[in-house]
Amino acid sequence: MGADPSVATLTGLLAERARRSPDREFLRFGDESWTFAEIDAWTSRLAHRLIEVDGVQPGDRVAIMLPNIVHWPVVWLSALKAGAVAVPVNSSYKRADLTFLLRDSGARVVFTDHERAGLLKEVADTETDLADLRVVDVAADGSAPFPATAPAVRPTAGTLANLQYTSGTTGFPKACMLTHDYWVRLGWTCAAVTGLGSDDVLLTAQPFSYMDPQWNTALALTIGAPLVVLPRFSASGFFADVRRHRATFFYVLGSMPTLLFKQPPHPDDLDNRLRLVLCSGVPVGIHAQLEERWGAPWREIYGMTETGVDLFASVDDADSVGSGSLGFPVPTKRVRVVDPQGVDLPEGEPGELIVSGRPMMLGYWNRPEDTARVLRDGWLHTGDVVVRRPDGGIQLVGRIKDMVRRGGENIASAEVEAALERDGEVVAAAVVAEPDETFGEEVKAFVQLAAGVPADRTTAARLVDRAGRQLARFKVPRYVEFVTDFPRTPSERVSKLALKARAAAEPGVTFDLGDRRGSAGAPAASSAGVLDVDVVRGVAVLTLRRPEKLNAMDVATRRRLAYLIRKFGSGENVRGIVLTGEGRAFSAGEDLQAPPTSYEEMREAFETFHDITRAVVETRVPVIAAVNGLAVGGASEITLCCDARIGSPAAEYYQPENGRGITISNASSLLLARIVRNHAMRMVLGSPRIGAEEALRIGLLDEIVAPGELVDRAVDLVVEWTPDNNTTALHLALLRPRLDEIEQAFAREDAAARETWESGVFRAGVEGFWTAKGTGK
Template sequence: MSNPNSNPALPAGAALADEFLPAERTLPILLARRAAALGERPFVTFADTTLSFAQVEQLAAASAGALLDAGIARGDRVAIMAANRLEFLQVFLGCAWLGAIAVPINTASKGVQLAHILTNSGAKLLVIDHALLPSLQSGIEAGGPVPDLIWTLDGTQDTTGKGLALQPLPVPGERAEAAALRPGDTIAILYTSGTTGPSKGVCCPHAQMFWWGVNTGRAFGLTADDVLFTTLPLFHTNALNTFFQALLHGCRFVILPKFSASGFWNSAREHRATVTYLLGAMAAILLSRPPEPGDRDHSIRAALGGGVPGRFHGPFQERFGVPLLDAYGSTETNFVFGSPIPSDHPGTMGYLIDGMEARVVDEDDTPVPDGEAGELILRALEPFAFATGYFGMPDKTVEAWRNLWFHTGDRVVREKDGHYRFIDRTKDAIRRRGENISSWEVEQTLLAHPAIEACAAYPLPSELGEDEVAVAVVLKQANALSPLDIVMHCEGKLPYFAVPRFVRVVAEMPLTENGKIRKFALRDEGRVPGVWDREEAGYQVRR
């Protein structure tokens, strides 16, 4: 039965749902079924390496064999801290085949954040790029545990000074038998920004990934002729979702190490991409480059434009010939809202898709009328299409899923024609360049400095239409620190994207009657005189 609030332009995903019965929506079954049907058809491309559907299935089984040989068992957590490379996918697929749980970690994580992730996940094995060992050292120094096993990529020399026993990633082993998994079993724990506390590990079941592939695929109208091209990181939901889109629809999946504005279109042409994924400021960055005669010389027919401001949609399509798809989803949920292509309300969230329910509610979870802002709460009609909770945080799970609806913390408006419009965030998080940033983690880093009395982290808008990290700071002694000193204190302790751009030194904070800092007042005041901007000062944060 169709959802009465869904977008009639989006076709139903009944075909894949009929092909894979609920009990079959696990990665080993999906891989085996596609390998049998598509065999040597090209599937995954990393750099100069392309694997077929059959080879990817074989890689998953052999990687599981290597994990078994190392003592990894079903349910064990395996952390992966690596760039976009074939070895990342190799370990991820091996875990899924075996029934172990992959824990992808943002490669920019370090210090307190990384210590928390290693502690909370209890990872038995860490697979890490050798170049990221200094980040691991910072996490250990911040109190994080040392995993039982550490496999490194591109070298085994210990540069941490911690006497770690490093081993190279082993070659794939003997083919292991696929675990008898259920669709609600956890395939991955993905850490997303905390708000009033540390980052939370989102428990993503196999069926959630299946529905990501189905829902996003039908929004794009994918066929086996499509080439899905992404530069987004595999440690986030979006790129993992793209892998499942390609797997389910028989497409080719091309993933680059990272986003490069100067090389984006050349790479898209080289791989004959037809669909790509642009979040936040990426479209604006591409538009900011000087026009070239070959701007339309490519085969991309559509791009995901979630979070791209509406003012960029028209110019982007006019210049590059690529319409943008508005959409909304989160690590805890799924592809929930989507627009026609091109979007009929550029820069909004789109329409609710089939299989989802949404309400816009007040603080008591009572629905508000169309046209009135409230918190967006969601639930899925299909079992295990959403995450199952936060790992090791039952209190946070109950809080977020209270009344059996997932509370997004996003303020939205449902318009009378059924499309939804994002207003702002009720939760205390900042989103920059596709990354969710915990205000709490920024503040804890600042408060560790002996000269800082109080602080608040909050978002301010950038020229690209997204958030930048701003901090207001009260010093224990006047002139004890300069804004540059404050920024430099954060480097090496926070991911580069969380280091503040704007610094405001104040004599006192605006407070509520209960003595809490009124961050909305700081945000609403904006860039008042005296706000220091590190970009205007010409200071570049080290990665």
């Protein structure tokens, strides 16, 4: 790349291109195009007009309120040639937003078209502090009589070029102060990391008032390639335009990749010249299919208005496809992942992404406090929560301000949205926090459905169930509201501020699905008879009462157990929980008298075991397993996530899965090794019966007490661990395994379970078990 760009300003880049390749195409709007020389001459004439007619001096602000027409980049480059500062204005702004932006920026001149001129004149006439605002209609910009050579004004790399207002998703927008160096360095960096050159054809469909067409313009000037600008983004017609213009490169963000993917496949999908697609936030689940369908690499690029470009997944990095990786820092940037105190975090720990290097904004216009809050000691705090991957790359978790805080858990809205949007019945989704008396906030999803899908409770439940297979239980939406569209920012992101305001003003039908994930409403009563609840000295004692079946648990019982653990786990009504069984068995785990008959049933069986582990780990109170006898399979695994295990002399652990074609399923691949270390391999592969004394020796049990004292001792332990004014909940959270580690174990175990099902090993193992039982073996 070299140390610095060879040309320091955007206007210098344009002059250089006009000199070296005057007749090469630069800008294409619809069926019309303009060369570098034509745009250079036009912008010089208009810059003279700004200086001589409008009295624009260096540093004055010139606003641009136009749709995607060629006059937009022409006015931008003309203002820069006059030494002015461009102020892009969203062409759809109404009076309040427009007044704020014009007043905040102090614009002296605004260029617009006939459709918007009336609104601008009305604002200028009624707002006394905007009375001197000059409104210029680009249809007659008055540039023709002026010379086609640039004015004598000579901006430098540090000259302010733009007041670029952010999208304003969380309040009034702030203007980032961007210099010529910012734009030149952004185009220079993107050219270097992508390998694009003069033979490429760039294409953009976002509004020009937003960043993307502007940095695409800087890229086109850097590499000497044409830029095609579409009037707007249309998912249905986008790839027809890509083919028609023979585009080799484009950039999409937000919901755009999902909307493109959900268009019906077309025989001409592969009939294109694409070499590279850059995207921000491509859904992990469809990333590989996007590449396959259109025959070009789709790679992540990360940046902000404040920082330009920071991270990039290399074209050669095929391993990034579908991984969720944002890539690695570009050569001009350094990145860190830090906690709220600014301390660097290790690999895998979520924290805020902070960035240093160039390009970088100077700060926020008229907002020194906001600048000081975001720019600290040379590092810009992005507000994005990320983790550093094992390969050193960066993976996005979500926005600090776009999180749902449910109980003690932080839920990234982006993760839940991605899970919902992978569903073929969903066009787009937006997740917000809904106030909740119990948990503080609950997860609410606004969902836009595909054509023909009914917007009813059945659909809502189906979508939540499918999303729940990809998410931790506490992340699954409780509320679903269907919408026909979303209010969006100019960058095609959903404006959640506007969405919530619209929902408050015009509330739709919201489906409460809390009973489908255990947060409200008990499971079917059919399981109540085999799982009793007693409260002893302020401790909830949950007892499996199916002794004739060794307390084996069917799906309904496991759901009820997870529900009760969550019900009592908040600590509002009891100080702890004890799990035990009646008769000679703690539990025989899965009820093999009613084994799954399909993969879906097996997946549900695994998930209900998983959910008990989640429920235990999420509690704010101690959970003690009182192991009164035989603990087999999944029941043995359930005890592993408890905070202590107390057994009677009859306690016996048995993990027979390996000989039955079943896999361990309740995060044992993590929890068992955590407790018994190298004994885990022998327990699972050899399936020995481990009695109470050996269980105590290797760590499966913490104590052995007389049978009649078992539950009382477990209750005593809960009381001992929960004194008045305690910090028990905080210590439990610190000492227990992390839920994300448990979820990773679930994913590994689910993959193994699928393999046993698809290979037939599972079915053969269960049939072999019953054959052996029938012959007395």
